[in-house]
Amino acid sequence: MIDFGLVQLGEAEQPAARFLGTYAFASPEQIEGRALDSRSDLYSLGATLWYALTGQPPRTPSLPNDTESAELQAPSARAALEKRGVPAPLAALLAAAVAPDPAERPRSASEFGQRLQEWRDRHTRPAWKRMALPAAIAAGLIALALIVFSNSGPRDKTIAVLPFRNLSNDPANVFFVDGIRDDILSRLVKIRDLKVISRIGAARYPANVPRDLQEIGNELGARHVVEGSLRREGDHIFLHVALIDTRDGRELWAEGYDRNLADTINLQGELANDIASALNATLSPQESAGLRAAPTNNPDAFVLYLRGRKFEASGFYMISDFESAEALYSQAIALDPEFALAHARLASTLSVLYRVRGPSEELRERAFAEAREALRLQPNLGEAHLVNALCSYRIDRDFAAAMPELETARRLLPNDTEAESFIAYIQRRRGLWREARAGLERCVARDPGNVTYQEELYTTAYLLRDWPSAESNAARAETISPTQNLLKVQRALVAVWKDGDVERLRKVFAAIPTYGDPEGITAWMRWDAAMMARNFTAAQEAIDTFPYDTLPSVYSAPVPKSYLEGCIAIATGDNARAQEKFEAARPAYEAEALAHPENALRHARLGLLYAYMGRREDAIREGKRAVELKPVAEDHFEGPEELCNLALIHARLGENDKAIAAIEELLRTPGGVFFYEASMSLWELRLRWQWDPLRNDPRFQKILSGPEPTTIF
Numbered sequence: 001m002i003d004f005g006l007v008q009l010g011e012a013e014q015p016a017a018r019f020l021g022t023y024a025f026a027s028p029e030q031i032e033g034r035a036l037d038s039r040s041d042l043y044s045l046g047a048t049l050w051y052a053l054t055g056q057p058p059r060t061p062s063l064p065n066d067t068e069s070a071e072l073q074a075p076s077a078r079a080a081l082e083k084r085g086v087p088a089p090l091a092a093l094l095a096a097a098v099a100p101d102p103a104e105r106p107r108s109a110s111e112f113g114q115r116l117q118e119w120r121d122r123h124t125r126p127a128w129k130r131m132a133l134p135a136a137i138a139a140g141l142i143a144l145a146l147i148v149f150s151n152s153g154p155r156d157k158t159i160a161v162l163p164f165r166n167l168s169n170d171p172a173n174v175f176f177v178d179g180i181r182d183d184i185l186s187r188l189v190k191i192r193d194l195k196v197i198s199r200i201g202a203a204r205y206p207a208n209v210p211r212d213l214q215e216i217g218n219e220l221g222a223r224h225v226v227e228g229s230l231r232r233e234g235d236h237i238f239l240h241v242a243l244i245d246t247r248d249g250r251e252l253w254a255e256g257y258d259r260n261l262a263d264t265i266n267l268q269g270e271l272a273n274d275i276a277s278a279l280n281a282t283l284s285p286q287e288s289a290g291l292r293a294a295p296t297n298n299p300d301a302f303v304l305y306l307r308g309r310k311f312e313a314s315g316f317y318m319i320s321d322f323e324s325a326e327a328l329y330s331q332a333i334a335l336d337p338e339f340a341l342a343h344a345r346l347a348s349t350l351s352v353l354y355r356v357r358g359p360s361e362e363l364r365e366r367a368f369a370e371a372r373e374a375l376r377l378q379p380n381l382g383e384a385h386l387v388n389a390l391c392s393y394r395i396d397r398d399f400a401a402a403m404p405e406l407e408t409a410r411r412l413l414p415n416d417t418e419a420e421s422f423i424a425y426i427q428r429r430r431g432l433w434r435e436a437r438a439g440l441e442r443c444v445a446r447d448p449g450n451v452t453y454q455e456e457l458y459t460t461a462y463l464l465r466d467w468p469s470a471e472s473n474a475a476r477a478e479t480i481s482p483t484q485n486l487l488k489v490q491r492a493l494v495a496v497w498k499d500g501d502v503e504r505l506r507k508v509f510a511a512i513p514t515y516g517d518p519e520g521i522t523a524w525m526r527w528d529a530a531m532m533a534r535n536f537t538a539a540q541e542a543i544d545t546f547p548y549d550t551l552p553s554v555y556s557a558p559v560p561k562s563y564l565e566g567c568i569a570i571a572t573g574d575n576a577r578a579q580e581k582f583e584a585a586r587p588a589y590e591a592e593a594l595a596h597p598e599n600a601l602r603h604a605r606l607g608l609l610y611a612y613m614g615r616r617e618d619a620i621r622e623g624k625r626a627v628e629l630k631p632v633a634e635d636h637f638e639g640p641e642e643l644c645n646l647a648l649i650h651a652r653l654g655e656n657d658k659a660i661a662a663i664e665e666l667l668r669t670p671g672g673v674f675f676y677e678a679s680m681s682l683w684e685l686r687l688r689w690q691w692d693p694l695r696n697d698p699r700f701q702k703i704l705s706g707p708e709p710t711t712i713f
Contacts, residue, residue, distance in 0.1 A: 024057035046097025160197035167231035179306025187272035189415035196415040201449030217246025253278035304332035340377035347371035382412030431636035467498035520551025600629040640671030644678040
């Protein structure tokens with residue numbers, strides 16, 4: 001039973017260098033004390049079948065460390081199968097089952113059982129009668145093995161950790177409750193024998209509303225959930241946690257913890273270990289050690305870290321949240337400079353700020369320094385490898401440097417789909433659209449409640465102009481998070497791209513409040529949707545309702561109101577007012593391009609402004625500079641946007657030949673579609689005022705009258 005993994009001894013019962021089991025039937029990894037999975041059991045079954053057929057096991061080590069000499073016996077053992085008349089296909093299958101390297105064995109019990117079934121099915125019952133006795137015995141043993149496999153499948157170890165209830169009188173302790181839950185989750189994702197639903201997927205089910213666990217289990221694909229409640233009184237906490245079967249609501253395990261705040265640093269590892277034990281999960285020595293290791297020995301630093309995680313993971317993607325997280329992580333590191341996880345989270349936060357606040361050499365240096373320090377402090381910390389990859393991806397756009405770090409992170413964090421998702425994002429930027437789509441679909445399959453992956457599938461679909469898939473992905477995302485307004489906008493956008501239905505988009509915006517938009521993203525979208533509908537009064541209202549003179553961060557760069565007003569003026573034929581407004585916006589656009597000389601978006605926007613102002617040479621220079629900074633050959637995801645922008649610059653300057661040639665090419669190229677002025681879809685070419693200078697050109701009219709070309713990828 002020990003050989004088959006049906007019985008295992010606890011650590012206290014396993015003295016060093018002691019093995020309990022039968023060497024000849026136990027897998028090499030079991031003898032050597034390495035991590036075990038179902039393939040170890042396959043080895044033991046294969047060895048048992050082998051012994052029944054030949055009278056000897058495939059390998060006969062007499063000592064735990066004697067597996068190398070045992071491998072030398074394999075050729076003679078294989079000969080014993082042939083001598084006994086075991087059919088060659090079955091002999092090959094048994095040899096694969098007892099391969100010394102687990103990677104060379106069948107990947108799962110179901111695969112092994114299927115191959116056994118296929119072998120048996122090829123031999124009809126009359127044929128068995130003509131077999132030699134050993135082959136007939138083999139057939140009987142195979143039938144027995146199939147019965148075993150059909151009735152003893154592995155226990156489902158899929159688990160979601162739901163948000164915990166805050167029982168404290170102080171609502172400010174929500175950050176602490178959420179942080180404890182997130183930290184437990186971060187330990188569980190490192191256990192290979194579990195399948196853990198992400199924080200984002202499980203966060204949809206807050207603790208302060210009634211929860212139907214069976215429904216949650218079905219939606220998340222989780223057989224088990226963890227529920228908990230926490231009360232904090234000063235430096236004392238009371239935590240209750242339960243593991244529940246979502247099929248029938250049975251409580252499989254529950255425990256209460258009464259600890260001082262200083263002891264909570266180790267509590268999450270203890271809790272994760274208890275949960276894994278309740279699920280009968282197999283832990284490798286490295287996983288066990290990782291659960292026991294405290295991220296820091298400073299409780300004050302740990303509390304600051306938890307507060308930082310609350311801001312970083314808010315889901316609103318606001319600059320202010322990341323700035324708060326940056327300050328809190330920095331304070332935690334000041335208290336404990338060897339807090340590797342805090343260094344990693346700070347590096348990730350800085351890499352995001354680099355993207356949303358604008359490129360900065362100071363931010364770049366700090367981000368990479370923090371990432372390297374996290375890796376120096378803990379070379380086997382999966383989060384450290386992940387954040388080194390994210391810095392290369394987000395800041396340097398060095399996808400070749402990011403990939404090996406992502407592969408390492410994926411190995412060290414087997415249940416964390418973030419590394420898998422960023423591999424898909426890199427494939428997308430490399431133009432490997434099918435591979436990227438498949439990778440994101442794997443993320444969705446493993447974490448169906450994570451709205452981010454549905455959004456990314458939606459993005460991939462619309463960039464390929466696959467409108468039906470974009471619609472279905474947007475619908476699923478909205479089902480996951482029905483209160484998120486941006487998802488409603490995204491779904492309505494598909495109707496614009498597919499059918500030119502701007503009215504649906506107008507209705508969505510009419511239901512969205514005008515307040516709560518500090519970055520100006522919603523104001524920009526309202527303005528752009530109204531401009532597409534040529535409702536210039538509504539466009540002006542969208543500007544007027546925003547309380548500041550500048551929309552601070554429209555796709556990570558500021559947009560002065562005067563620029564938007566200039567666009568309204570030029571679209572309505574008031575060129576004098578347009579030039580006045582564009583001139584007012586020009587200094588801000590020029591300053592942005594000067595401050596961020598390597599940022600393609602800022603050069604593209606400046607080039608389009610110059611085109612509206614009739615400054616031909618300046619416009620083309622800036623448009624081409626944007627293309628040079630982000631060429632399609634290096635970035636198939638964002639690069640086409642700069643080509644679309646350059647095509648629009650040519651159109652505004654009356655260079656029809658160049659504009660139309662570019663349009664014809666870009667309509668067949670993945671990318672270049674979204675909520676911005678030069679977005680390249682057939683219906684937007686028909687609707688957008690920006691392309692009006694081309695309307696009388698027969699070549700442009702032919703494009704507009706025909707069906708949308710097929711995007712080639």
